[in-house]
Amino acid sequence: MAKVIEIDNLTKEFDGLVAVNHITLNVGEGEIFGFLGPNGAGKTTAVKMLCTILNPTSGAAEVCGYDIVRQRDEVRECIGIVFQDRAIDTFLTGKENLDFHARMYHLDSKTRQERVAEVLDLLDLKGKENMRINECSGGTQRRFEVARGFLNHPRVLFLDEPTLGLDVQARRGLWDYIRLLNEKEGITIILTTHYMEEADYLCHRVAIIDHGCIVAMDTPEKLKRAVGLNLISLQVAQDSSGSLIDSLNQLAWIRKIEVRDGSLELSIDGGEEKIPELIDFADSCGLVISSINLSKPSLEDTFLHYTGRTIREEEGSLIEVWKAWMRKSGAKR
Amino acid sequence: MRAIEVRRLIDPLPIYTMWLREMKRFLRIRARVVGSILMPLFFLAFLGLPMSLMPAREIPGLEGAAYLDFLAPGIVGMTLLFAGTMSGASVIWDKEFGFLKEVLVAPVSRLSVILGRSLGGMTTAMIQALAIVGIAVAMGVKLSGVPGFLLAILIMILTCAAFTGFGLIIATRLGNLEGFMAIMNLIVFPIFFLSGALFPIQSMPPWLRYIMYIDPLTYGVDGLRGTLIGVSAFPLWLDFTVLFILSIGLATLGSYFFSKMEAD
Numbered sequence: 001m002a003k004v005i006e007i008d009n010l011t012k013e014f015d016g017l018v019a020v021n022h023i024t025l026n027v028g029e030g031e032i033f034g035f036l037g038p039n040g041a042g043k044t045t046a047v048k049m050l051c052t053i054l055n056p057t058s059g060a061a062e063v064c065g066y067d068i069v070r071q072r073d074e075v076r077e078c079i080g081i082v083f084q085d086r087a088i089d090t091f092l093t094g095k096e097n098l099d100f101h102a103r104m105y106h107l108d109s110k111t112r113q114e115r116v117a118e119v120l121d122l123l124d125l126k127g128k129e130n131m132r133i134n135e136c137s138g139g140t141q142r143r144f145e146v147a148r149g150f151l152n153h154p155r156v157l158f159l160d161e162p163t164l165g166l167d168v169q170a171r172r173g174l175w176d177y178i179r180l181l182n183e184k185e186g187i188t189i190i191l192t193t194h195y196m197e198e199a200d201y202l203c204h205r206v207a208i209i210d211h212g213c214i215v216a217m218d219t220p221e222k223l224k225r226a227v228g229l230n231l232i233s234l235q236v237a238q239d240s241s242g243s244l245i246d247s248l249n250q251l252a253w254i255r256k257i258e259v260r261d262g263s264l265e266l267s268i269d270g271g272e273e274k275i276p277e278l279i280d281f282a283d284s285c286g287l288v289i290s291s292i293n294l295s296k297p298s299l300e301d302t303f304l305h306y307t308g309r310t311i312r313e314e315e316g317s318l319i320e321v322w323k324a325w326m327r328k329s330g331a332k333r
Numbered sequence: 334m335r336a337i338e339v340r341r342l343i344d345p346l347p348i349y350t351m352w353l354r355e356m357k358r359f360l361r362i363r364a365r366v367v368g369s370i371l372m373p374l375f376f377l378a379f380l381g382l383p384m385s386l387m388p389a390r391e392i393p394g395l396e397g398a399a400y401l402d403f404l405a406p407g408i409v410g411m412t413l414l415f416a417g418t419m420s421g422a423s424v425i426w427d428k429e430f431g432f433l434k435e436v437l438v439a440p441v442s443r444l445s446v447i448l449g450r451s452l453g454g455m456t457t458a459m460i461q462a463l464a465i466v467g468i469a470v471a472m473g474v475k476l477s478g479v480p481g482f483l484l485a486i487l488i489m490i491l492t493c494a495a496f497t498g499f500g501l502i503i504a505t506r507l508g509n510l511e512g513f514m515a516i517m518n519l520i521v522f523p524i525f526f527l528s529g530a531l532f533p534i535q536s537m538p539p540w541l542r543y544i545m546y547i548d549p550l551t552y553g554v555d556g557l558r559g560t561l562i563g564v565s566a567f568p569l570w571l572d573f574t575v576l577f578i579l580s581i582g583l584a585t586l587g588s589y590f591f592s593k594m595e596a597d
Contacts, residue, residue: 051438076440087431091358103350104439132361148435 002029004156004188005050009059012045019045021212022059027190027205029155032182034203035192036299042212043192044084047158050190051081064155077105080154080187082145084161088133094144095120095129098151105152119147122184123177139170143177150181157181159191163198175201196299206299208306215306224297226305229255229267232274234292236264236282247285263291271296347441348449355420355453359460369416369457373408373465377472380404380531395533398564405469406485406557407530410492412462414528414550417493418521420454421500421587422513428594429510443592451497451584458493459486466561477563485560488572492553494580499549501587505594528554534566549579 005027012020020042027033035043048054050063052072060067066074088097095116102112120126123143133141142162150157162178163171179202182189193199199206200220207217216223236244245257248266253274256267268274275292282289359365384400395403424447427433436446466476466485476482503520507513527541528550534542545551556572559565565572 053434053438073440076438081435081438083431083434085431087435089354089358089432090430091361092354096354096357100350100354101435101439104347104436104441106346106440 003027004029004031005033005061005063005190007050007059007061010046010049010056010061011058012042012049012054013057018212020049020056023207023209023212023214025207025214025217027156027188029188030182030186031204032178032189032191032202034199034206035190035209036194036196036199036203036206036303037192037209038194041194041209043194043209044160045212046209047160047190047192051079051158052076078155080149080152080157082142082149082157082159082162084164084192086141086145088141088145088148090134091132093130093132094125094136094140094147097133097144098129098148101148101151107152115151115153119151122180123147137170139166139173142166142170142174146174146177146181150185150187153185154187156188156190159189161192161194163193163195171198178202196303200299208303210307216302220299223302224299226302229269230271230297231295232266232268232278232292233260233263233295234266234278235262235290237288237290244282244285244287247281251281342442342444343448344441344445347439347445348452351436351446351449352453352456355450355457359453359457369412369461370464370468372415373412373461374468376408376411377401377405377465377469381408382472395564398562401469401472402474402562403533403558403564404531405466405472405474406561407528407554408469409462409465409489409557409561410528410530410550410554411525412465413458413489413492413553414496414521414525416458416461417455417496418500418503418517420458421451421497421502422504422517423454424450424501424591424594425504425507425510425513428508444588447501447588447591451494451501451587454497455490455493458497459489462489462493474562476561481560481563484569485557488553488556488560488576491573491576491580492550492556495549495553495576495583498580498583498585498587502583502590505587505590508594524548524550527551529566530554549575552576552579 003026005025007023007025009022009024010020011018011022023046035041035046037043045054049056050061050068052068052075055069060069062068063075064078066078068075089100092100098116098119099112102116107115120129123146125140125143125147128136128140133144136144146159146162149159159178163174166174175198178189178191181187189202191198191202203220205218206220206223207214208223209215216226218226245259245264248254248257248264253269254266255269258265266278272294275294278292279289381401381404384404387400424433427436437443439446470476503516504513507516527545527548529545530550534545534551534555537545552567552572552575555565555567556569556576559567559569559572
């Protein structure tokens, strides 16, 4: 897989506070890559450096082969960005915003019209394009921003907390659009999130980032597996679990068997596909399984495993510290 | 992959795009269009007309002109002051509402961005100023003639550019919305009152006159008065020179600060 993003020891300090601490990673073409971490972990700062909004303190990064400091314009030409905060002209209509963006990226008039129609279609925004942005719902506004983000055929699309503040339905919807973009247009997507489900659902690979450092990086599957195996708990109709345990011990993919509250808990290699196998197996032993349930370790467990904290514990305190700090530094400028 | 073109410092399409946005916003916000005309209209109607009823021949500097005739160019100048400063300073709104970020990460030079934006703001300011000229004529102000009017347009453009640059400087230096309105009023109103828009500079005591001499709008108002109704305190070339230098200087400084501004 061709590398679209190469990050080498990228670091950003603000007045002695290290927001991003020597991160090194590569992202391949067509990947959906997620930075997962609590607010203030440094995700947004990392993305801002990659988007040429902030200059790194040290280290280097290349986006589409261009240096993010020395070749800013080239980088800007081949990326799209959806910011964490709303960054769309609310007095203009959705279409006017898209037109504006297309012209700023030097699309000629014919390409512009085609492309705007295309993105409106892709994100189901037809019929809403002539509404003013401030008359649209939060989810629709966000969709317009995403539409704008990939209007100029970027090779990489950065999504900074794309579903922050959206309701569950709008969030689900947006996830599907993001997937669609990735599949249909082959766009590499870098997203930051502090929602476990989001990273799990969307990302091919996830970097768990905490206090500016990457503490783990892999596919969501492998990250979860590193924490623990999938767990199947089952109950059999007959009271003959003893004999079943003996038989189950013969199966290689069962790592551990525990009896808890009258049900069996099996730590297994594998997932759902083992359920019918187990049912068949019990059947061959002359037993009937009355209930069976598979549970997987979540990314939440993973985060806990790597950082020693749940992501929610982090939020309250750090958000405040970070915000207060941002306000302070903002006032100075 | 598209070939990456070398970006020009002055890039016509983004300039046009920024200009277009300003125009659309101006026309879309009806209250703004009406509001921008109303205040100058009130000045002309409720200050100019009543004052014209008083004998004006004794006031030096009016040279026998009716007060309304004298006031009208001053109010045009005021319109340019307010509209120009606001257009420059409204960068702060774009920043506050996040729109600036979207613009600043586009592969477009900052100069093109601010040029387009300022030209848009200046166009709307010019529309307002010309509307005031129209209203004044409708109220009975007699203009000196076509050549004077054309020269007046030039003066309007220079005045407008100077205050757009000025607004931009305030906005970029201040950096956020807090206290913005207070500072604007604190600076803009004295500039207006001390510009000789409401009273002739010649009839003022020397100490006040010297303060008025350092007010940039003084030259805009005087130039407009000279070109529109043929009454002025300074020679026209002086008004032109001062305005020309000011507009270039302030606009350059404003653009420079803007190009150094952080996106968030």
